[in-house]
Amino acid sequence: MMNSNSQRLILVGGGHAQLSILRALAQRKMDREVTLITPGRYQMYSGMLPGWMAGHYTLDECRIDLLPLAERAGVRIIQSRVAGIDAAQHMVQLADGSWLGFDQLSLDVGSEIDTARLQAAGARLLPVKPLEHFVAQWPRIVQAATGKSGYRLIVVGGGAAGVELAFAARHALAARARNAEVILIASDHGLLPGHAAGVKRRVRVLLQQRGIALYQAQALGDEDGVQLSTGAHLAADRILAATGARPAGWLAQTDLARDERGYVLVDARHRSVSHPDVFAAGDVCARTDVQLPRSGVHAVFAGPVLAHNLLAASDAPLLRYRPRHKSLYLLATGPQHAIASWGALSAQGGWVWRWKNWIDRRFMRKYGTYPAR
Ligand SMILES: Cc1cc2nc3c(=O)[nH]c(=O)nc-3n(C[C@H](O)[C@H](O)[C@H](O)COP(=O)(O)OP(=O)(O)OC[C@H]3O[C@@H](n4cnc5c(N)ncnc54)[C@H](O)[C@@H]3O)c2cc1C
Incomplete structure (x- = not known):
């Protein structure tokens, strides 16, 4: 099993959890060769998509430009899709058929409809x-x-x-x-x-x-x-x-342990239960200890845990992601109005929209304020 002194870390997909890794890498330069494989330079923020459709936001306000983020983090970007993983051999396959070696892999490719x-x-x-x-x-x-x-x-x-x-x-x-x-x-x-x-x-x-x-x-x-x-x-x-949601079809071609629906099985540390050098977070994974809904909330909150577990010193204990019992959902309803859902409680109004807008913009400011090239 590799420890975190391993040299080559590959991030597959620029999903919500990987953003924490890019941020952590930008804050402390590390002696690691990190590569992000992403089909495009932008990561859309789904929370603001309905607001964009309704005309409240521009597209640039709802997407994160991964290029400057990666540059700050000293991370190389490969614009491609991953088409396969041979975890036993520590290799990922790109859409053009070529293979890339890794010591550790972090998977955050979301799900399909x-x-x-x-x-x-x-x-x-x-x-x-x-x-x-x-x-x-x-x-x-x-x-x-x-x-x-x-x-x-x-x-x-x-x-x-x-x-x-x-x-x-x-x-x-x-x-x-x-x-x-x-x-x-x-x-x-x-x-x-x-x-x-x-x-x-x-x-x-x-x-x-x-x-x-x-x-x-x-x-x-x-x-x-x-x-x-x-x-x-x-x-x-x-x-x-x-x-x-359903998992991407290509995951079935990998040797990673998956649940009966095809999602990558991870423990509370978001580490693959079959291949300890592979971690996964967000919609692509299924926890063995708890059933998490496939929502951005969990991808976002698991991010710092994932970053710690991949980047911490080799002798540091790995962290567990402990989801909260209840998640807050703020549902946009068209005009600048939203409904809040938190456990048994609910509320609605223009103020809920302003609250949602504040939370979403705060999230985007964390990652999206880097100037576009
Ligand atoms: C309209 C809408 C509104 C939503 N609103 C909310 C909300 O308010 N709150 C909430 O909690 N959840 C919400 N969700 C759910 C939320 O979008 C997902 O749960 C969340 O995006 C999952 O994050 P993720 O990091 O797993 O994946 P994603 O955000 O989907 O990111 C995956 C990334 O991986 C890339 N990728 C995909 N395949 C490959 C590949 N083969 N190789 C390399 N890269 C790849 C993709 O391009 C993408 O950039 C909403 C969903 C929708 C559709």
């Missing part, structure tokens, strides 16, 4: 992830809706992301395409599973007030739109999918 049931909708379908693809496509939807009377946009997914997308889309289209229709489809599991009844009630009332129809059924994509398990068929111009 599970669109299996919607695939038949073809070009109408737009999954919210990868976020970079989504932000490139969204302005086209607004443009198409502006040019067509009676444009219908369906959002599939009743979790926090789907709810926020529906509210944001409604707000954006109401300004530009008055006759556009936004529909939200939550699955049989219902609206906002895991959130308190009070939050669900608030969301239902606001959906109604904003003219967003809500269906609770399984949706199956077809060439015109979606077929619901209730028997109804809904035609759609475009379908936004926020239908829950």
Whole structure:
């Protein structure tokens, strides 16, 4: 097993947890050869994506430029995707087929949207992830809706992301395409599973007030739109999918231990249970000791633990990430208004939006104030 004096550290993906490593490296120069492999130079901050759709933020306000961050940290960037990992041989494979050796590896590549049931909708379908693809496509939807009377946009997914997308889309289209229709489809599991009844009630009332129809059924994509398990068929111009997470397919080709769904299994120190020189955090991992929801909150809070465990002196004990029992969720609802959900408690108003805006901007200032090249 390698210790933290190992020379070559590879960071795969510039996800929320890796940002802590880049920050720590910028603060103390280390005798390590660190490489970040990322498909693009920007890391989108999903918390501000609905605000961007609704027109409250520019794109640059919602994304972190990894280039200057890496430069400050003395980290080399390779703009590519990782396509495979041979952890036993300490090698990662890039999209072009080449291999790179590592002594330690930190994996933070997020998750994909599970669109299996919607695939038949073809070009109408737009999954919210990868976020970079989504932000490139969204302005086209607004443009198409502006040019067509009676444009219908369906959002599939009743979790926090789907709810926020529906509210944001409604707000954006109401300004530009008055006759556009936004529909939200939550699955049989219902609206906002895991959130308190009070939050669900608030969301239902606001959906109604904003003219967003809500269906609770399984949706199956077809060439015109979606077929619901209730028997109804809904035609759609475009379908936004926020239908829950699944791990990236290429992870199945690695020798890392994974859970039954395919997520990389880690212990409380975020270390792979099969390969101790590999660490993982964020959506890509599954903890063996506790079930964590796949949300940015845990990717962000696990970051400093990950940074410590990868960068601390070899004789320093590794830290555990101890998630809080309750996480705060602030759901943007279109205009500068939001709903707060914290355990059994909920609240809403313009002040919740200002609170969310303050938290999000504070997070971005931590990483995003470096001048762009
Ligand atoms: C609309 C929306 C709103 C959300 N709002 C919230 C919220 O308010 N609060 C909250 O807690 N959660 C929220 N979430 C969930 C949150 O986005 C995710 O849980 C979070 O982004 C996970 O962070 P991560 O670091 O695991 O991965 P990501 O943030 O997805 O980062 C992964 C990075 O890895 C890169 N990558 C991917 N594949 C590869 C590869 N093969 N090789 C190299 N790099 C790769 C990607 O380009 C990306 O930069 C929201 C999600 C959505 C869709």
